[in-house]
Amino acid sequence: xxxxxxxxxxxxxxxxxxxxxxxxxxxxxxxxxxxxxxxxxxxxxxxxxxxxxxxxxxxxxxxxxxxxxxxxxxxxxxxxxxxxxxxxxxxxxxxxxxxxxxxxxxxxxxxxxxxxxxxxxxxxxxxxxxxxxxxxxxxxxxxxxxxxxxxxxxxxxxxxxxxxxxxxxxxxxxxxxxxxxxxxxxxxxxxxxxxxxxxx
Amino acid sequence: xxxxxxxxxxxxxxxxxxxxxxxxxxxxxxxxxxxxxxxxxxxxxxxxxxxxxxxxxxxxxxxxxxxxxxxxxxxxxxxxxxxxxxxxxxxxxxxxxxxxxxxxxxxxxxxxxxxxxxxxxxxxxxxxxxxxxxxxxxxxxxxxxxxxxxxxxxxxxxxxx
Numbered sequence: 001x002x003x004x005x006x007x008x009x010x011x012x013x014x015x016x017x018x019x020x021x022x023x024x025x026x027x028x029x030x031x032x033x034x035x036x037x038x039x040x041x042x043x044x045x046x047x048x049x050x051x052x053x054x055x056x057x058x059x060x061x062x063x064x065x066x067x068x069x070x071x072x073x074x075x076x077x078x079x080x081x082x083x084x085x086x087x088x089x090x091x092x093x094x095x096x097x098x099x100x101x102x103x104x105x106x107x108x109x110x111x112x113x114x115x116x117x118x119x120x121x122x123x124x125x126x127x128x129x130x131x132x133x134x135x136x137x138x139x140x141x142x143x144x145x146x147x148x149x150x151x152x153x154x155x156x157x158x159x160x161x162x163x164x165x166x167x168x169x170x171x172x173x174x175x176x177x178x179x180x181x182x183x184x185x186x187x188x189x190x191x192x193x194x195x196x197x198x199x200x
Numbered sequence: 201x202x203x204x205x206x207x208x209x210x211x212x213x214x215x216x217x218x219x220x221x222x223x224x225x226x227x228x229x230x231x232x233x234x235x236x237x238x239x240x241x242x243x244x245x246x247x248x249x250x251x252x253x254x255x256x257x258x259x260x261x262x263x264x265x266x267x268x269x270x271x272x273x274x275x276x277x278x279x280x281x282x283x284x285x286x287x288x289x290x291x292x293x294x295x296x297x298x299x300x301x302x303x304x305x306x307x308x309x310x311x312x313x314x315x316x317x318x319x320x321x322x323x324x325x326x327x328x329x330x331x332x333x334x335x336x337x338x339x340x341x342x343x344x345x346x347x348x349x350x351x352x353x354x355x356x357x358x359x360x361x
Contacts (some may be wrong), residue, residue, distance in 0.1 A: 073254040073327070074287050075300050077246055078320040081361045116250035146297040160290055160301035180300060181321055 025193055026186040027167070027176040036142045037172020041102060041128040041135065044111035053100065053126050055142070056172040062194045063098040063168040067145045067161050069105035070117040075163045075180055080121040083165070086187035087122065096195050099125035102139060104147035104161045106130055143174065167194060236349035237264025239315075243356040245340050248333035255279065255327035255334060257342055257356045262315040263349065269308040269316075271345040272325040278340055280329030284308055287321050302326070307347070320361075334358040 036055040043053035057063035064083060068076035080101070087094035101118045103109035106129045109117075114127040130136035140146055140162075147161035163180035167190070175197075176190055243259035261269065272282050285302045292298055308323060310316055318324050325342065334340065338358040343351055 070249070070252055071254045073246070073252075073256040074285070074302065074320055074324050077249060077252075077256075078361070080249075081246075113251040117252060120250035140297075144297050146292065146299055148299070158301065160299040162297045163300040164297070 023193075025176050025190050027178045027182065027190055030144070030174050030177055033144065033174050034142065035172040036139075036168060036174060039139050039142045041130055041139055043100075043126050044114060044129040045127070046112045046115045050111070050129075053128055054172075055100070055139075055168055057098050057168055057170040057198075059170050060195075060198050061096045061098050061170060062175075062191055062198065063100060063170075064191075065100045065102065065143065065166040065168060067102045067104050067140065067143070067147060068163075069103050069159055069161065070109045070113055071105065071157070072159065072161075077121075079163065079165060079180065080118075082182070082184045083187060084121050085184035086191065089184065089188040090191060093192065093195060097191055100128055101125060102128040102130070102136070104136060104140075105149050105157070105159055106136070107149070108157070167191070169194065170198060236346075236352070238262070238267075238346065238349050238352050240344070240352060240354040243342060243354045244361075245327075245334055245338075245356040245358045247336045247358050247360045248330055250333075252333075253328075253330050255330050256320075257325040257327065257340065258318045258320065259325075259342070259354060259356065260315050260317045261310060261344070262313065263310040263346070264313060265348065266312040267310045267349055268347040269310060269344060270306075270347055273343045273345070274325075274327060274340055277331055278334075279327035279331060281327075283326050283328065284318075284323065285326040286323050310346070336360045 040052045040054045042050035044050045055063065055065060066079060087097060099122050103114055109129060111129060114129055118125045118127045130139065143166050145162035145164065149157060149159050151157050165178040166174050167176035169175045175194060178187065239262045241260050243257065245257045246255060248255055269284065272284055274282055284305045286305050287300055287302050290299045290301060305323065308316065336359050340356045340358065342354045342356050344354065345351055
């Protein structure tokens with residue numbers, strides 16, 4: 001049988017979520033984490049110079065943030081496809097969801113590749129490409145993410161990365177986290193709840 | 201290609217045909233059965249995102265007798281190399297963020313009579329060095345090598361999940 005390994009922390013979250021009812025977020029709500037609005041990374045485009053992107057949703061919006069890489073055949077495209085389906089369930093409100101994808105493999109994910117890759121899933125999404133390992137790690141630490149890229153003697157590149165999706169509000173606070181495998185329906189429900197909260 | 205449903209794609213059939221007019225669902229649930237009691241069903245490949253050179257094929261395989269899946273292959277026109285991979289979680293021993301990565305699987309156990317799913321976040325057939333972008337509706341011939349049952353063919357339907 002297919003064994004899907006789940007980090008112990010995720011198992012605890014699932015238990016809490018089951019007891020919390022449909023009107024609350026299905027994801028994990030991080031406590032005590034510093035706002036990420038002060039962190040920025042270069043947003044790259046295939047045909048224009050990079051601009052600084054700050055981790056903060058536009059006013060009244062929710063920002064989705066994911067750390068991944070374009071050569072990822074399994075978890076990254078699965079998450080982006082699921083997000084695309086979630087946005088498809090939200091009708092006009094999908095416009096209020098900002099999407100940012102941080103490459104953890106900037107050497108291979110050049111701007112000419114990264115922007116078309118990301119926007120083939122979600123138009124208008126923000127492709128973020130750290131200009132140094134230190135810059136990437138600063139952003140990862142702020143979110144509680146981690147990654148590594150190693151190359152073996154045969155040239156095979158092995159990448160590992162946190163597969164969590166982060167939701168950030170318009171003040172730059174991380175207000176929700178989804179572990180890998182969160183369904184499009186749960187994503188859409190959470191996004192709608194977060195947008196409702198933003199209106200108050 | 202019209203006679204695909206319910207049968208095995210013959211080895212001589214076109215490896216990959218762009219047939220976007222045909223609804224995915226017709227063949228996506230096609231079963232392949234063999235004299236060795238191997239059933240392969242729901243084989244699908246992810247449509248290639250722009251610029252991506254890696255891809256994945258997923259399927260469900262069931263063997264009447266215990267067997268092991270040793271390898272998978274696609275035509276040279278699709279990808280340079282194919283490996284069976286498993287996505288795994290690496291916990292952080294110091295309490296930090298866990299990470300996901302992939303590792304090659306030398307042999308995937310197929311317990312007798314139990315369906316084994318290759319699915320997102322678990323096992324997948326990784327296509328490395330894609331030669332062309334797969335588009336929804338395309339079909340990809342997949343040849344699986346099993347320790348006891350030998351080579352088995354299936355057809356993966358490309359879709360935007």
